[in-house]
Amino acid sequence: MEPVEVKVSDLNVWIGGSHILKDVSMKAPPGAVTAVMGPSGSGKSTLIRVINRLIDLIPGARVEGKVLLGSLDALRADPYEVRRRTGMVFQEPNPFPHMTIYDNVAIGPRIHGLARGEELDRLVEWALKMAHLWDEVKDRLRDYPHQLSGGQKQRLSLARALALKPRVLLLDEPTANIDPVSTVKIERSIMEYAKTTMATVIIVTHTPQQAARISDHILFIYQGRVVEYGPTREVVLHPRHELTRKFLGGEV
Numbered sequence: 001m002e003p004v005e006v007k008v009s010d011l012n013v014w015i016g017g018s019h020i021l022k023d024v025s026m027k028a029p030p031g032a033v034t035a036v037m038g039p040s041g042s043g044k045s046t047l048i049r050v051i052n053r054l055i056d057l058i059p060g061a062r063v064e065g066k067v068l069l070g071s072l073d074a075l076r077a078d079p080y081e082v083r084r085r086t087g088m089v090f091q092e093p094n095p096f097p098h099m100t101i102y103d104n105v106a107i108g109p110r111i112h113g114l115a116r117g118e119e120l121d122r123l124v125e126w127a128l129k130m131a132h133l134w135d136e137v138k139d140r141l142r143d144y145p146h147q148l149s150g151g152q153k154q155r156l157s158l159a160r161a162l163a164l165k166p167r168v169l170l171l172d173e174p175t176a177n178i179d180p181v182s183t184v185k186i187e188r189s190i191m192e193y194a195k196t197t198m199a200t201v202i203i204v205t206h207t208p209q210q211a212a213r214i215s216d217h218i219l220f221i222y223q224g225r226v227v228e229y230g231p232t233r234e235v236v237l238h239p240r241h242e243l244t245r246k247f248l249g250g251e252v
Ligand SMILES: Nc1ncnc2c1ncn2[C@@H]1O[C@H](COP(=O)(O)OP(=O)(O)O)[C@@H](O)[C@H]1O
Pocket: 015, 016, 020, 038, 039, 040, 041, 042, 043, 044, 045, 046, 047, 058
């Protein structure tokens, strides 16, 4: 599987009359975790929605600029093609309630004809192990997800995304509403996925602490503009901008 760099250039987004993202440029390299941090309302989710073209579903949204997923021109490509190449995990765990735990993970590979029979079993096991959920569900793969805790449901949502082995994995505050143990497991999982498969992982995070723990690069967005972008150590230890210093210190 070839590595896919995500490259955003001069991105501007308007929703209704509001200018939401302003001249945003950033890169997320393969084999690494890039954290997008910033206060609520700064445009983090909008950036993710542009990268996977969910922005198309927002009435009145206008997008200018360029987004490359490797060589794919994401703003001009077929949106289904873009979404097929990008895995997505939302803030709210969203397993399909009418499907078993097994089927929740198997659905993507089944739809795309990637695996069946024992090969599909192995893929489901791989994804559940990668999401650090396997040990907790291996004896109840035919149960329905309503019996799982919130954190387990979120790891199931992650396993469902991983089963397609996306070259680009996007996560929008995936641990904002779940327990600390599941949070640690999800953090480990996405770091391992990036490193072991050379995938490009972009995670929106609600805390600078999480960005510091798990990312290789940090993008700090404030009121729709990129304030700071760089290697995590540099941004955390030697922020170049006063706003970044304030955000890291919990002041904005
Ligand atoms: N569907 C929408 N309709 C109108 N305004 C929106 C919509 N989605 C986002 N916005 C506005 O865009 C800005 C950025 O939102 P968002 O990207 O969700 O920020 P963040 O994820 O950083 O909290 C906010 O001011 C928000 O109100």
